[in-house]
Amino acid sequence: MKHLLSINDLGADGINEVCRLADLFTEVSQRPIPKVPALRGKTVAMLFYEDSTRTRLSFEVAARRLSADVMGFSVSSSSVNKGESVRDTVNTISAMGPDALVVRHRSAGVPHQVTGWTSAGVINAGDGWHEHPTQALLDCYTIRDRLGSVAGRRIVILGDIKHSRVARSCVMAFTSLGAKVTLVAPPTLLPPAVDSWPVDVSFSLDAVLSDCDVVYGLRVQHERQAEALLPSLREYTAQWGLTVDRAARLPVGALVMHPGPVNRGVEIAPEVLDQPNATLNEQVRHGVAVRMAVLYLLLAADPDLHPEGEAS
Amino acid sequence: MSTVIKGGLVIDQTGERTADVVVDDGRIVAVGTDLSGDEILDASGCVVAPGFVDLHAHLRQPGAEEAETIETGSWAAIRGGFSAVVAMPNTNPPIDCAAVVQEVLALGAKAPCDVYTSGAITVERKGAQLAPMAEMAELGVRLFTDDGNGVQEAGLMRRAMEYAAGLGVILAQHCEVDSLAAGGHMHEGEWSSRLGIPGVPAEAEELMVMRDIALSRFTGAPVHFQHLSTRGSIAMVRAARQAGVAVTAEAATHHFTLTDEDCASYDPVFKVNPPLRPADDRDAVREGLADGAVDAIATDHAPHTMDAKERPFDQAPPGMLGLETALALALTELNLPVAEVVGLLSWRPAAIAGLKGVHGGPIVPDAPANLCVFDPQETWTVDPHDTASRSRNNPYAERTVRGRVRHTIVGGQTVLVDQVMRP
Numbered sequence: 178m179k180h181l182l183s184i185n186d187l188g189a190d191g192i193n194e195v196c197r198l199a200d201l202f203t204e205v206s207q208r209p210i211p212k213v214p215a216l217r218g219k220t221v222a223m224l225f226y227e228d229s230t231r232t233r234l235s236f237e238v239a240a241r242r243l244s245a246d247v248m249g250f251s252v253s254s255s256s257v258n259k260g261e262s263v264r265d266t267v268n269t270i271s272a273m274g275p276d277a278l279v280v281r282h283r284s285a286g287v288p289h290q291v292t293g294w295t296s297a298g299v300i301n302a303g304d305g306w307h308e309h310p311t312q313a314l315l316d317c318y319t320i321r322d323r324l325g326s327v328a329g330r331r332i333v334i335l336g337d338i339k340h341s342r343v344a345r346s347c348v349m350a351f352t353s354l355g356a357k358v359t360l361v362a363p364p365t366l367l368p369p370a371v372d373s374w375p376v377d378v379s380f381s382l383d384a385v386l387s388d389c390d391v392v393y394g395l396r397v398q399h400e401r402q403a404e405a406l407l408p409s410l411r412e413y414t415a416q417w418g419l420t421v422d423r424a425a426r427l428p429v430g431a432l433v434m435h436p437g438p439v440n441r442g443v444e445i446a447p448e449v450l451d452q453p454n455a456t457l458n459e460q461v462r463h464g465v466a467v468r469m470a471v472l473y474l475l476l477a478a479d480p481d482l483h484p485e486g487e488a489s
Numbered sequence: 490m491s492t493v494i495k496g497g498l499v500i501d502q503t504g505e506r507t508a509d510v511v512v513d514d515g516r517i518v519a520v521g522t523d524l525s526g527d528e529i530l531d532a533s534g535c536v537v538a539p540g541f542v543d544l545h546a547h548l549r550q551p552g553a554e555e556a557e558t559i560e561t562g563s564w565a566a567i568r569g570g571f572s573a574v575v576a577m578p579n580t581n582p583p584i585d586c587a588a589v590v591q592e593v594l595a596l597g598a599k600a601p602c603d604v605y606t607s608g609a610i611t612v613e614r615k616g617a618q619l620a621p622m623a624e625m626a627e628l629g630v631r632l633f634t635d636d637g638n639g640v641q642e643a644g645l646m647r648r649a650m651e652y653a654a655g656l657g658v659i660l661a662q663h664c665e666v667d668s669l670a671a672g673g674h675m676h677e678g679e680w681s682s683r684l685g686i687p688g689v690p691a692e693a694e695e696l697m698v699m700r701d702i703a704l705s706r707f708t709g710a711p712v713h714f715q716h717l718s719t720r721g722s723i724a725m726v727r728a729a730r731q732a733g734v735a736v737t738a739e740a741a742t743h744h745f746t747l748t749d750e751d752c753a754s755y756d757p758v759f760k761v762n763p764p765l766r767p768a769d770d771r772d773a774v775r776e777g778l779a780d781g782a783v784d785a786i787a788t789d790h791a792p793h794t795m796d797a798k799e800r801p802f803d804q805a806p807p808g809m810l811g812l813e814t815a816l817a818l819a820l821t822e823l824n825l826p827v828a829e830v831v832g833l834l835s836w837r838p839a840a841i842a843g844l845k846g847v848h849g850g851p852i853v854p855d856a857p858a859n860l861c862v863f864d865p866q867e868t869w870t871v872d873p874h875d876t877a878s879r880s881r882n883n884p885y886a887e888r889t890v891r892g893r894v895r896h897t898i899v900g901g902q903t904v905l906v907d908q909v910m911r912p
Contacts, residue, residue, distance in 0.1 A: 264799050284801030285685040286755025305803070307685030345685060369688055370679040 180299045181471055182288050184310045184349040192350055196318050198470035199463065205242065206466055216245035219476050222275035224250050224266070224291075225302070226282040231437060231461055232302050232311070236279050239468035245476070248275055263287060264294050271295040276476050280304070285342075298475045306340050312436050313346035315467040317354060319460050320391060323432055328355035333385050334376075335361045335417065336395030336444050339368045343436045344395060348376055359385050363417065365406040366397075382417050386426050394419055394435045394444045410443055417444075424449040432456050490527045491518070492903055494896070497532025497862060500828050501539055501850035502836045510537055512858040515901035519854055530896050530906065532862045536827060539835040539850035540572025540602075540859035540899060544632070544661075544739050544842055545715060545787035546812065548574070548604070550596060551589070552581025557792035557879045559593065562812070563600035564877035565790065567905050569812040570861035570894035573603040573839070573848045578614065579637040585609035585620040590628045601904045601912070602897075603859070605842060607632045610649050610660060616641050619649055626656045631843035634661035636715060637762075639697050641667055646701065650710035659737075659841065661713040664697035664722065665689075665763065674803045676749040676764040684753060686802060689764055691719040698722045702729045702736060711735040713841055716789050718744045718763040720773035727782035737841050738777070739787040742811050742818045745774040747884060757798045757805030758884045761791070764807075775823055778833060785838035786830075788815045792880030810883045813876060818885070820865055820892035827865050862896040869893055877910065
């Protein structure tokens with residue numbers, strides 16, 4: 178595998194392979210000196226055109242724990258502000274010889290375009306509303322860690338699905354591993370042609386709450402009010418917010434997940450975030466091991482996704 | 490000096506016959522057998538047709554000469570067999586008054602094909618105030634459009650139609666309701682949903698088609714619908730025509746060739762407005778061209794620089810090249826008799842543009858010599874770099890197509906010989 182642009186590039190076997198490697202790298206992360214020489218001599222460049230804290234730091238830590246060198250690139254201090262095109266920036270950074278580019282951009286498809294302008298591997302760290310594959314991978318890893326497997330789990334994805342790259346990647350990842358996914362949102366926050374997605378849809382959180390293994394909340398932004406997609410955030414929270422009352426009706430052991438950052442009190446009540454079944458910090462922790470696994474798969478010599486004789 | 494086109498199958502709206510055609514001093518002087526002339530153009534195995542007429546070309550001048558000029562766009566037209574093009578008014582400054590019309594016509598007079606221009610319906614194409622259509626009509630403008638924008642205000646569109654009818658000119662509408670289309674960059678549907686690209690629903694086009702059919706029925710003024718792209722639009726136009734409403738329509742080559750699935754590459758070369766639609770809409774465009782609901786093939790030739798088309802999909806401008814590939818795509822994709830394809834490209838658009846008798850045939854003695862000779866069987870592979878256009882935003886790269894223009898004659902001048910331009 179040369180690039181990771183979409184969860185589709187991995188498929189179920191690829192996701193399982195990432196999780197298997199992430200187990201190894203979790204062990205590495207727990208050592209007194211959490212570092213291995215697997216990618217010594219390799220260089221990973223960060224191309225973040227959009228603000229990001231956790232994803233960017235997570236990739237940087239992951240690369241360093243594999244002994245790769247990291248090249249930073251921050252839009253505010255770069256020539257992008259002087260009007261340089263993405264292609265010119267990619268050409269410039271590529272001329273310095275990185276082995277992988279980690280790309281975040283506000284427009285869908287930019288990582289795809291970048292593959293045409295560099296010989297380095299490209300990892301999609303979030304593109305517009307399209308995909309955020311490493312987020313979905315760390316979520317699969319977290320569910321697998323807590324519940325034993327993703328297959329057969331009933332997962333509710335709740336909130337602004339339409340504008341969410343996390344939702345697109347998670348739906349693909351969860352369903353390809355055999356989970357049953359239900360999207361819950363007001364119709365205005367569902368994507369068009371949602372009947373073509375491999376999911377069930379409900380407009381009522383209350384209707385699905387007592388019958389699920391995971392509630393995966395998504396951020397709901399204030400702008401959605403101005404766009405007439407929501408009457409008000411107050412109404413959203415009343416109908417679709419994961420309040421303390423609703424969280425109490427979840428089956429015992431059901432997980433509360435969220436990719437962050439959280440709009441506390443809008444999509445999830447602050448008290449719910451502090452409950453032991455909320456996995457937000459675990460997701461972040463697993464993110465490092467999962468991104469180590471992804472970097473290793475892309476950059477280590479001969480990373481065969483399907484080793485002979487090994488069942489997935 | 491006379492030119493004889495030897496041994497071709499002559500096709501015009503009166504029918505087909507194998508004949509030689511002699512051209513002299515700007516006119517066709519003889520059509521028959523065993524004719525001779527000073528220069529001989531071989532047409533054996535080829536069709537001799539009226540020069541094509543494009544109702545919809547963006548020549549980008551004045552204002553965006555880095556993407557195209559009237560001269561380079563005209564050469565692209567010549568290579569596509571077009572003897573006449575109608576320039577769109579979304580230039581900078583826009584073609585919305587006599588002064589800009591005169592500039593475009595002056596540049597067009599030096600171009601190898603006949604360049605006609607449209608004029609804007611409203612000042613600066615902003616949809617607020619009527620443009621001075623009468624002063625533009627006096628300079629020969631026959632077609633008015635705010636192309637790139639639809640006229641959003643129904644009341645203003647009604648007045649524009651009434652005013653235009655009095656001048657004997659036609660209004661051409663880019664049908665798109667802004668409040669439904671705003672922020673969209675491809676067709677809203679399964680593919681936009683999967684790709685995470687904001688969509689434009691088919692209804693953004695269809696609502697304006699519906700409105701303007703009603704306004705045309707109400708005012709009695711003719712309306713021409715530009716680049717129709719949805720099954721619903723074409724069905725409404727078909728029904729309106731049957732009911733005797735004075736509407737006409739064009740379809741762009743890409744709308745009967747490509748689909749929204751092509752956007753999955755995230756290559757902005759596939760971004761166009763109206764957007765590429767699903768296969769069912771593409772098929773409806775083909776059906777409309779076959780049964781007469783749609784009058785004409787237009788190119789919507791829309792050059793953009795490489796830089797502009799390398800932006801992220803949602804930041805790149807819409808539009809794709811079309812003049813040099815229109816005939817081949819029509820012959821390859823439409824599965825229509827050659828004579829019908831010729832009609833869709835020549836006499837039918839000529840009638841809408843008010844060019845009857847000058848362009849679009851018939852091929853008879855004393856008619857103006859605007860002709861195109863093409864081989865309907867030759868297959869070739871599209872190469873974006875092999876172009877007369879200044880731009881390269883050709884979505885058909887590597888596609889193998891059938892049908893190739895060999896010679897083009899405009900006003901009696903042979904400007905293309907065996908695909909080679911003759912300045």
